[in-house]
Amino acid sequence: MTWDFSTEPEFEKKLEWMRRFMREEVYPLEVADLDERAFMRAVRPLREEVKRQKLWATHLPPELGGQGYGQVKLGLMHEIEGASVWGPIVFGNQAPDSGNSEILAQFGTPEQKEKWLYPLLDGRVRSAFSMTEPNTPGSDPTTLSSTAELDGDEWVINGHKWFTSNGMIADFLIAMVVTEPKADAYERASMIIVPADAPGLKRVRNIPTLAGEHERFGYGHSEILYENVRVPATNVLGERGQGFLIAQHRLGPGRIHHCMRWLGQARRAFDMLCERAVSREAFGKKLAAHETVQNWIADSAAEMQAARLMTLHAAWVIDTQGAAAARKEISMIKFFGARVLHDVIDRAIQLHGSLGYSADLPLEEMYRHARAARIYDGPDEVHRVTVARQVLAGYRPAPGMWPSEHVPARREAARRKFAALLEAATTDA
Secondary structure (H helix, E strand, O other): OOOOOOOOHHHHHHHHHHHHHHHHHHHHHHHHEEEOOHHHHHHHHHHHHHHOOOOOOOOOOOOOOOOOOOHHHHHHHHHHHOOOOHHHHHHOOOOOOHHOOOOHHHHOOOOHHHHHHHHHOOOOOEEEEEOOOOOOOOOHHOOOOEEEEEOOEEEEEEEEEEEEOOOOOOOEEEEEOOOOOOHHHOOOOOEEEEEOOOOOOEEEEOOOOOOEOOOHHHHOEEEEEEEEEEEEHHHOOOOOHHHHHHHHEEEEHHHHHHHHHHHHHHHHHHHHHHHHHOEEEEOOHHHOOOOOHHHHHHHHHHHHHHHHHHHHHHHHHHHOOHHHHHHHHHHHHHHHHHHHHHHHHHHHHHHHOOOHHHHOOOOHHHHHHHHHHOOOOOOOHHHHHHHHHHHHHHOOOOOOOOOOOOOHHHHHHHHOHHHHHHHHHHHHO
8 A cells, every 4th residue: 555645845835834934923922921912912913924824724624714634734734833832823723722613613503603613713712622520530431420411492511520621711612421321331422512601610720730830821721610501402512422423533633633743842852952962062072972862862863753654644544544544543643652752852851951951941841741642632551552452453363272473383384385396306306
């Protein structure tokens, strides 16, 4: 089978424009001392320029203002945007809004799109995704305990959620809750759109994490209580019992985007690693001349290249065969890419010594955020199980007591196979 990740020259020109735009316009936002109002004033013209370049919300089809790019092209774009935390916000595909807009576009009714999707795409509102609970394992969403019961023409929602990304600042939330308690495990939950001002919805706090107690402008991972929250029955997204299916549609391509963003972060850390190696001297020679440093650079380059090719291959499988066919590839890049991200940043910190450990470089913040990559959108262990099961499904037990590569058994089989030939050779001799 031929694998083709190639893109046309016109698209490469767009990527080059993005690289330059990120360096010149987006990176400075990281260190600008701005309040939220001033920050949004600074971002607004950048977003307009992105729209003029037809690079806004590219994860969506053209009829919704996107470009209809496949996952390979989106992956290449996310690699560039992901180098800065503000890149996705400027380009209109930041999480969780991008994933929410995708499922609204795919499963939403015309009325839901008009009320929630189009304002979200215009940047007039913000959204949150509310699935994880403190009392059930996030790696197994079939065990969700939050519920929604139909009372007349309204859903009544009760439950306790946390790590609801952007929950404190969202204008609406998409909550995954149990509506069909007697159904099969994967058909119990539904997705329901909940306005942030719905009575009974309590936004408790942004949870302090390893990445910091607070993130700028209210972004973060929130704890949410649903206490007899009432929303119209028409707020269910898709069909009742489709929650798990919709979540898979949301998370599959999203993992591709995460992995490519991680590569953007890893590349930035790698550039710092290499710059330091050729700049700093220790023990009478440049750090770049020390074998340990050379090993770090070589290992980092190889690991990033492997992760990049694996991710683009997974994206290509989605583009050509659909997300379901790429399940193994997606799981593989999720745990492998997270490790590469961590290791490259860790080496860069080590080479910079105390400077790398300090907040005078972005490495310490990158390191703290990188640790979460092994947990969100499925922990490493779950993805490893998925990969192993899919791989092992292609194998069968050895037919007898010996392994199929057992040399004595193979030798005896070869003797029988070539018996006539050996006999003829003996006779001729």
